[in-house]
Amino acid sequence: MAKEQISILIALCLFFAGFATGCWNEAILEQVGVILIASIDQLPNGRIRLADAAPVIDPNAEDRIEIVMTEGTTIRECREVLNRKTGRELVGGKIQSLVFGEATAQQGIRPHMEIFARDPVNPLLAWVVVAEGEGSVLLQKGVTMEDKPAIGIYISELLENNANTGQTVRTLVYQFETAFYTPGIDPVTPMIRAGETEMVVIGSALFDSDRMCGRLDNTQSLMLNLLMGKKIDGRLSLKMPESLKASKDYVTIQIVQSKRKIQKSLKQGQPSFLIELAMEVNIEEAGTTKLLEPEFLKKMEQFLSDSLTDHLQKTIRLIQEAGCDAIGTGLIAKASWFKQWQQWDWKKLYPKIDLKASAKVNIRNSGAIS
Amino acid sequence: MINEKDFITFPQLLSFLFATQVGTGILTLPRVLIREVGTGGWIAIIMGAFIVGIGVICITLLNKLVGDSAFSALPVLLGKPLGWIISIVLIIYLAVLAAVIHRLFVEVVQIWFFPSASNLILTIFLLVPEVYIVSKGLRVVALYDGLIFIVIATLALVPLHGVINGNTIFMRPIIIGSAGKLFSGTLKVGTSFLGFEMLLFLYPEILGKKRQFWAGVGATALATFFYVGAFVASVTIFGPAQPAYQVYPLLEISRTISLPIIERVDLLFGGLWIVSLITTIDGLLITLVKAVETRFHWRNNISLLVMSILITIMSFFSSSLAEAETVAGIVGIVGMVVGVVFPALLLPVALLRKGAIRKWQKSKSQS
Numbered sequence: 001m002a003k004e005q006i007s008i009l010i011a012l013c014l015f016f017a018g019f020a021t022g023c024w025n026e027a028i029l030e031q032v033g034v035i036l037i038a039s040i041d042q043l044p045n046g047r048i049r050l051a052d053a054a055p056v057i058d059p060n061a062e063d064r065i066e067i068v069m070t071e072g073t074t075i076r077e078c079r080e081v082l083n084r085k086t087g088r089e090l091v092g093g094k095i096q097s098l099v100f101g102e103a104t105a106q107q108g109i110r111p112h113m114e115i116f117a118r119d120p121v122n123p124l125l126a127w128v129v130v131a132e133g134e135g136s137v138l139l140q141k142g143v144t145m146e147d148k149p150a151i152g153i154y155i156s157e158l159l160e161n162n163a164n165t166g167q168t169v170r171t172l173v174y175q176f177e178t179a180f181y182t183p184g185i186d187p188v189t190p191m192i193r194a195g196e197t198e199m200v201v202i203g204s205a206l207f208d209s210d211r212m213c214g215r216l217d218n219t220q221s222l223m224l225n226l227l228m229g230k231k232i233d234g235r236l237s238l239k240m241p242e243s244l245k246a247s248k249d250y251v252t253i254q255i256v257q258s259k260r261k262i263q264k265s266l267k268q269g270q271p272s273f274l275i276e277l278a279m280e281v282n283i284e285e286a287g288t289t290k291l292l293e294p295e296f297l298k299k300m301e302q303f304l305s306d307s308l309t310d311h312l313q314k315t316i317r318l319i320q321e322a323g324c325d326a327i328g329t330g331l332i333a334k335a336s337w338f339k340q341w342q343q344w345d346w347k348k349l350y351p352k353i354d355l356k357a358s359a360k361v362n363i364r365n366s367g368a369i370s
Numbered sequence: 371m372i373n374e375k376d377f378i379t380f381p382q383l384l385s386f387l388f389a390t391q392v393g394t395g396i397l398t399l400p401r402v403l404i405r406e407v408g409t410g411g412w413i414a415i416i417m418g419a420f421i422v423g424i425g426v427i428c429i430t431l432l433n434k435l436v437g438d439s440a441f442s443a444l445p446v447l448l449g450k451p452l453g454w455i456i457s458i459v460l461i462i463y464l465a466v467l468a469a470v471i472h473r474l475f476v477e478v479v480q481i482w483f484f485p486s487a488s489n490l491i492l493t494i495f496l497l498v499p500e501v502y503i504v505s506k507g508l509r510v511v512a513l514y515d516g517l518i519f520i521v522i523a524t525l526a527l528v529p530l531h532g533v534i535n536g537n538t539i540f541m542r543p544i545i546i547g548s549a550g551k552l553f554s555g556t557l558k559v560g561t562s563f564l565g566f567e568m569l570l571f572l573y574p575e576i577l578g579k580k581r582q583f584w585a586g587v588g589a590t591a592l593a594t595f596f597y598v599g600a601f602v603a604s605v606t607i608f609g610p611a612q613p614a615y616q617v618y619p620l621l622e623i624s625r626t627i628s629l630p631i632i633e634r635v636d637l638l639f640g641g642l643w644i645v646s647l648i649t650t651i652d653g654l655l656i657t658l659v660k661a662v663e664t665r666f667h668w669r670n671n672i673s674l675l676v677m678s679i680l681i682t683i684m685s686f687f688s689s690s691l692a693e694a695e696t697v698a699g700i701v702g703i704v705g706m707v708v709g710v711v712f713p714a715l716l717l718p719v720a721l722l723r724k725g726a727i728r729k730w731q732k733s734k735s736q737s
Contacts, residue, residue: 120482120636124625174608174626182540182609335542
């Protein structure tokens with residue numbers, strides 16, 4: 001390459017480098033508020049209340065977290081008002097959790113989530129959470145919990161741990177959106193309560209489309225996770241019958257593996273489903289020393305199978321009564337019987353369909369003692 | 371006389387055609403297909419690939435019959451006036467296609483990365499490396515395409531994530547609206563395959579001419595694989611309805627991935643994709659330069675400069691994404707006519723005018 005050409009190339013590079021200084025959509029870390037958690041509450045007057053919590057990047061600041069709140073007609077409008085209040089530009093690219101108040105969730109949350117799908121800056125991997133009471137109150141309480149990590153991190157870690165153990169469901173923004181848009185499946189989200197000194201994941205919120213229509217406690221959430229075929233590392237304590245009791249009334253099991261099989265059929269033109277779960281469990285506490293006796297083990301397995309089947313059935317009844325097709329039976333029905341599906345009003349039919357579950361438990365081990 | 375820097379081998383032709391085909395189309399394809407066809411959109415992709423295959427067969431046969439690029443032989447095949455008119459139409463087509471892709475690129479960058487960036491600056495940013503690469507000749511373009519091929523192969527991990535982690539039940543049942551919808555979907559898919567018709571313009575530059583057919587088929591097969599993967603991943607991740615509302619479903623998939631070190635995979639994916647996008651316009655630009663050189667005997671650098679300015683100006687004709695996509699749809703249909711219908715019509719003409727072709731070849735070799 002001639003020297004002249006190289007010089008022109010270098011000159012061109014330098015010239016265009018002038019345009020590449022990050023002038024567009026520039027965000028200097030010290031001058032922005034990185035929101036880690038946001039809450040949205042629908043107010044009775046039709047307006048919404050947005051609260052954002054962002055860490056304070058200033059070693060001299062008294063507070064670790066700054067929480068700002070405002071009311072407006074849209075999320076974007078609220079964010080603009082907050083920017084004027086804080087003097088920093090609040091950015092949503094790092095939001096880890098999106099909290100909705102319970103009353104808001106009951107009215108429908110999808111309109112408030114539009115901005116998350118529309119603006120690519122916002123993460124689709126943020127948790128969607130329903131707070132018992134108001135979302136903004138949860139954030140305010142969280143900020144005062146000084147012995148806990150920063151509110152945004154604290155809640156996302158809490159949700160992660162609880163979802164891993166099946167105590168609640170894992171629902172991120174894009175998963176909520178997918179369930180909302182797809183006929184034959186409804187969303188479920190984690191539910192959280194703010195105590196005075198700590199946050200507690202209290203189970204899951206059931207949705208009919210985008211409106212909260214019921215709730216499940218932690219055990220029922222565990223059952224729902226199993227019914228949905230999720231891989232979880234869950235633990236469950238069950239009250240033992242007299243025939244199995246020893247020094248303790250309860251047995252605690254760890255669900256090591258669960259395989260789901262769905263039997264489906266049409267009975268008199270109506271869909272019918274049987275969810276069969278084959279589970280491998282470890283006994284963690286039982287208060288007995290008979291766990292190496294084959295006959296006792298068989299009885300224990302039978303008890304666990306019956307007991308889990310009972311729990312699963314109760315959970316199914318709850319979600320059916322709420323009208324939340326969290327398992328996605330509608331999807332299976334649509335895939336299997338599309339002609340009939342087109343005739344069905346699935347929302348009306350779902351609570352009446354024959355949906356059953358059965359568990360078959362195999363005890364894998366019981367620790368270092370029999 | 372062809373410049374030595376313009377000769378390309380079979381693998382280089384393969385990567386050149388593939389890189390020209392895969393551009394902005396794949397980003398929007400799942401949306402277009404879900405809207406038009408439904409969950410059976412992947413069938414439209416495969417049908418589109420078959421139609422493109424027919425185009426590749428016709429073009430390669432045509433090139434073989436005329437012993438040069440079909441574009442060079444147009445005045446011989448159709449007579450001077452018509453041959454010239456068609457040549458100019460084809461040149462305009464290439465310029466408009468390049469301008470549309472430029473515009474779509476600017477839209478992706480603005481929506482995804484820099485909402486306040488100026489259209490002009492983004493266009494210039496894209497144009498500078500393109501012009502530089504194209505000025506170095508076809509081989510350099512093909513070599514760059516080969517390098518980007520590796521990048522695109524890495525990017526395939528994103529749709530792969532969708533296929534593996536998504537819910538396959540969303541794909542069932544395979545819904546196709548109607549035969550008309552499937553046909554219209556197939557036509558729209560054709561837009562994403564555009565690039566294969568560059569074979570109409572390139573022939574003397576290809577080393578190992580017998581394998582040009584396999585290069586065309588191979589590139590189309592690879593593009594089909596990517597398109598089907600992107601479509602399936604979009605549906606399995608976002609369900610059968612949501613992709614219809616997403617402007618760039620493939621980029622949306624990248625927003626659902628989080629890695630231990632790279633938290634925002636979408637930004638990395640988008641950034642790499644933009645680099646690979648240059649290959650599409652490069653392919654069009656060098657073909658355009660070659661076409662102008664063939665017909666008007668302009669020096670490459672002059673035609674490159676003129677065409678770059680023309681493309682930049684034309685890319686501003688559409689003022690919004692909706693307008694740009696409408697133009698892209700029309701250009702896509704024109705492209706399918708150029709790549710499939712036109713060579714199929716020219717083929718019997720070439721058979722009938724064997725004598726004239728022989729005479730033309732003789733006069734070329736004498737000069």
